[in-house]
Amino acid sequence: MYGEAASMEFAMVQRFIEEICGIALGEEKAYLLESKLARLLVEFGASSFEELYIKLCSTKDPYLVDSVIDAVTINETFWFRDKTPWYIIEDILLPAFLAELRDGKREKARIWSAACSYGQEPYSTAMCIDSFLNRMGAADISSEAFEILASDISKDVLRMAEAGNFDNISVSRGLEDDYKFRYFRNEGRIWRLDEDIKRRVSFRQFNLVDRCFPYGQFDIIFCRYVLIYFSEKYKKEVMNRITDSLKPGGVLFIGSSELFEDYSRCYTMERYKNGIYYRKKECW
Amino acid sequence: MDYKAKILSVDDSSVIRKIVRSSVEVLNYSLLEASSGDEALSILLKEHEYIRLILLDWNMPGMNGLEFLKLIKKDNLYRNIPVMMVTTEGEKGNIIKAVQAGVSNYLLKPFTSEELTKKIMQCIGRV
Amino acid sequence: MSNPNQYKSHHIEESDEAFSNWFFSNTMREIIFTMTGMEVIEEKATAETIKDFKEQISGVTMLIGNKRIMISLSMSMYTAKSLIAAMTGLRAENLTQADLADGAAELVNIIAGKVKANLSSTGDHYDILLPYTITGDNHSIIHKNKVAALIRLYHTDNIALIAKVFFM
Numbered sequence: 001m002y003g004e005a006a007s008m009e010f011a012m013v014q015r016f017i018e019e020i021c022g023i024a025l026g027e028e029k030a031y032l033l034e035s036k037l038a039r040l041l042v043e044f045g046a047s048s049f050e051e052l053y054i055k056l057c058s059t060k061d062p063y064l065v066d067s068v069i070d071a072v073t074i075n076e077t078f079w080f081r082d083k084t085p086w087y088i089i090e091d092i093l094l095p096a097f098l099a100e101l102r103d104g105k106r107e108k109a110r111i112w113s114a115a116c117s118y119g120q121e122p123y124s125t126a127m128c129i130d131s132f133l134n135r136m137g138a139a140d141i142s143s144e145a146f147e148i149l150a151s152d153i154s155k156d157v158l159r160m161a162e163a164g165n166f167d168n169i170s171v172s173r174g175l176e177d178d179y180k181f182r183y184f185r186n187e188g189r190i191w192r193l194d195e196d197i198k199r200r201v202s203f204r205q206f207n208l209v210d211r212c213f214p215y216g217q218f219d220i221i222f223c224r225y226v227l228i229y230f231s232e233k234y235k236k237e238v239m240n241r242i243t244d245s246l247k248p249g250g251v252l253f254i255g256s257s258e259l260f261e262d263y264s265r266c267y268t269m270e271r272y273k274n275g276i277y278y279r280k281k282e283c284w
Numbered sequence: 285m286d287y288k289a290k291i292l293s294v295d296d297s298s299v300i301r302k303i304v305r306s307s308v309e310v311l312n313y314s315l316l317e318a319s320s321g322d323e324a325l326s327i328l329l330k331e332h333e334y335i336r337l338i339l340l341d342w343n344m345p346g347m348n349g350l351e352f353l354k355l356i357k358k359d360n361l362y363r364n365i366p367v368m369m370v371t372t373e374g375e376k377g378n379i380i381k382a383v384q385a386g387v388s389n390y391l392l393k394p395f396t397s398e399e400l401t402k403k404i405m406q407c408i409g410r411v
Numbered sequence: 412m413s414n415p416n417q418y419k420s421h422h423i424e425e426s427d428e429a430f431s432n433w434f435f436s437n438t439m440r441e442i443i444f445t446m447t448g449m450e451v452i453e454e455k456a457t458a459e460t461i462k463d464f465k466e467q468i469s470g471v472t473m474l475i476g477n478k479r480i481m482i483s484l485s486m487s488m489y490t491a492k493s494l495i496a497a498m499t500g501l502r503a504e505n506l507t508q509a510d511l512a513d514g515a516a517e518l519v520n521i522i523a524g525k526v527k528a529n530l531s532s533t534g535d536h537y538d539i540l541l542p543y544t545i546t547g548d549n550h551s552i553i554h555k556n557k558v559a560a561l562i563r564l565y566h567t568d569n570i571a572l573i574a575k576v577f578f579m
Contacts, residue, residue, distance in 0.1 A: 075396070167307055168310075168501075343539065372524025374528040394521050
């Protein structure tokens, strides 16, 4: 990026991106953004980033906006990433849910994967729950007792997630063999996820920057490896709305390398097997 | 003769072509491989009717990706086959050159197989 | 965090901490993670600390511009097999010597591509030479009269790679 003019028009596009999806691309990522958006300049007939910005603001063409969002979002692709959230779910949360379901103290457990990408996170959770229920001989508990919502900003990414077909490479990332062979059917190079597991996850397109979170309250929320790309302002706003979407006593999982500095206002931080989870205080 | 819809990967790296194979096959296409522009031209001659997309590297020994692209866009038989560049080349000016020369999509290395699958889907859908 | 804007008007010096941090470290870990799914730890190293490291296969390339920069990525055959198996979704035992040589070259090529893009944001244009691979037990990448400006070790519990950057 050279020259004042270029910097200014670029800053406009950066600001637009931040407002439309929360993602903050610092100066040091400027070249990356340029590379990712360069193609769109030609595709949408803009001869400069300033023109692209003007088009973005004036035409509000959803396809253009989606293309820009698609160009800048990064999709994580890993099964059981960090592992520890699922140890916590299996050893601490599911036993409690199971007991409450059996006692009639609870009708269902609601889980939200708030930036689900190609589906590995919510499907890992569905497999974990299924495996747990089988191990516990919980034939009395229907899989409907566990509701898993998975959302992402991108329609195309969601389409892939819903299809539940994984290639040879992505099916190997973080997936233990016993899960792989139990829950996937291999057809040559395509690994198809079990229909029963797929059915347990509902996918919705959702932009975390939206002011209204319309999905009610959850027992568990995964919000991992997405807020690291957001500006401070949007990070705080999104975190507040995520917190509002958690039931008191509900659990929040963030990425193991992510920091949650002012958690103590609304959460207690708990540790288990090298993993951290945040439990929303009952009242604060 | 195999009538399955095909995707042609043009890259001098066999490892990249192996990665591409994963994405191509999960979308139910069959993969054709070329390690150079010249090899790709021979394959196009025989198989162009079945080729739905060309995935093209830029930096290759001999003919580079941009030169190959310009060549095929001049040819009536091949010009309508969509081309996606898959390359380390990330400079804005060069990307614009490629898109102006007829590239329909552009993927920077490093990439995950899912990203490639998504972009292929965006270009031509699945079979 | 250092201000990247300060590099817009001066050339990168090999001793610059910023070169190694901004241009190199994040680049390496991100590339390895994206291509292989492995999360590696980075450690600074010196010729002394890596003298017992087993280099059996190295991918090498050069960037030509204001400076000439050589980048090498060295590892054992075991590491090469693990990385390339993870990259391709193939089993390590099914990989040929040619696959390993190709994979090592391609990894260093992708790294050079990112470093080139990083450098171009400061106004410096570089060209990348086509990468190549050196194989052989216990070989070393040494440049006459030059000490590697940067040596970094990237590893998990199972694998390890050494990256070296030389300014010529």
